[in-house]
Amino acid sequence: MSHIETDLIHSGKTFNNTPAVVPPIYQTATYYAADNAVDYAKAATEARHPYFYHRHGNPVSSQTAELIARLEGTEAALLTATGMAAISTAVLSVVKAGDHVVAQHSHYSAANILLKELLPQFGVEVSFADQSDNASFDKAIKANTTLIYLETPSNPNLALTDLAYVGALAQKAGITTVCDNTFASPINQRPGDFGIDIVVHSATKYLGGHSDLTAGVICGSQAVVDKAWKKLLSLGGALAPFDSWLLLRGLRTLSLRVRQINENALALARWFEKQPLVKRVLHCGLPSHPQHGLAKQQMRGFTGMLCVEIDGEDEQEQFARAQTVLNHLRIFANAASLGGVESLAVHPASMWGMHHSPEQKQKAGINDGMLRISVGIEHIEDLIADFEQALAKCSD
Incomplete structure (x- = not known):
């Protein structure tokens, strides 16, 4: 499909294994009774398998993730239970003790808590840059910087980050970039087009659009999303089947x-x-x-x-x-x-x-x-x- 409006209606139908125009809600925890041990092992170990166990994935989540990945122009996407589950999972899939993170002064308040309180508890250092000053990011980078975390426009003051500049800076230094694209939505902005590695959303907001669900999403390459999926298995932030279905319905418009x-x-x-x-x-x-x-x-x-x-x-x-x-x-x-x-x-x-x-x-x-x-x-x-x-x- 070449136009967003058409993609929003028709993408991801390969995961709907029924003749229904609207996919059903798979209200079950265990999706797969294997015919043999080989098939079971494959389903149990394959990343984001849509028909194994709910924490691993489910069919409507797979359909919805494929649609959001198409919207963001990335290879893959992973749904989570909340926007903060997406942010924390994405960040924790990149950093480890001894690493350094560059963030902005202005972020969503819960993301600020993650950056200022939680990460330092696990031995991750965080420095803050002025997102409106490109040189501020250059100055903040250290030898052990592994992640630059962005949000543009930022919440609540609508400050912008130069995505192309930071994307190029990070790629040159071998640093992973994560951008919260919630305020913009992929209709208005696609950070991946400017060299950003991972895009996160609180899908509770524009993507769902009707204030009747909480959800998050992580978008990136297949390798990045598979790594985040493994982290999510331990963190436990799987999205409920009904919320997956509501999110897909909201995306249509x-x-x-x-x-x-x-x-x-x-x-x-x-x-x-x-x-x-x-x-x-x-x-x-x-x-x-x-x-x-x-x-x-x-x-x-x-x-x-x-x-x-x-x-x-x-x-x-x-x-x-x-x-x-x-x-x-x-x-x-x-x-x-x-x-x-x-x-x-x-x-x-x-x-x-x-x-x-x-x-x-x-x-x-x-x-x-x-x-x-x-x-x-x-x-x-x-x-x-x-x-x-x-x-x-x-x-x-």
Whole structure:
């Protein structure tokens, strides 16, 4: 297939061994009663076998993984129970005690815990680079660096990493690269096209798209994914059959959803720039974004994620006004997660407070007046009207 829209509907059907148009849910733990010892041994030892035992794989997961690999342009993919299962499995399949990892200042909060607390417990050193400064990655590399871990656009401040630069730098030094592509989705960006070795997603977000499942995915070469699969067998993060089925169903409309979400987010971001109570707007599609030129180089769409900073005389007033806006939104739900068909708005400083010190929040570009917004597929006029009435409450 040559077009994404067609691939999303028809890829991976080799794993559906029934005449059904929609694959069934294989709600079983043991998939395979072997006819003989030779067949059993083959099924038990073959990486990601779809018909052996659930922790090894299942048919719908295999079908879904093949589709996501096609979307990311990689040889293979592996599904996991959550996005963090994908991140931790990918990282732990690369590093060992005595190794050094280069990461960014700005990452998803749970990934930050993995990098700053968990890896050092196992003798892995982690240094942090400014993702907007290419030279910062050069300076951070050491003789024992085995992994560069990236996230672009980053959560929540929408900072970008130059994928082509870091990809080339790492390849020259023999360093493995992992990139979290959750905020972009493979519709908007494919890190593998820029030399990145492993791509991870929280499939809970755009890939699933309906806020009704948790899942993760690791994409890369056959060798990389097989190695991650062996690690996952020990870590135990297998995706449940029903969630595999829900994820496959959600992927069918990924292109349509992301196209509408991109359009809505850019229109909302442009509207925010004209509002006197909004001090700053961060969206990759705006010329005012400090890395807009890079976004145009490596992204095909600018995502449904944006941040706004509510204005005020000081950060205390910014915080109070941000809370006022959140409390009066009617369409935008104040709820965790992102990337679904519904629009959400959250206060990052509150969410990240338990994981970040004030200095860490500052380095990550988070302040008390910031709102992170995940734009859905509702009508844009309704989304604008919702923020218009909520902002007006700050002047009441």
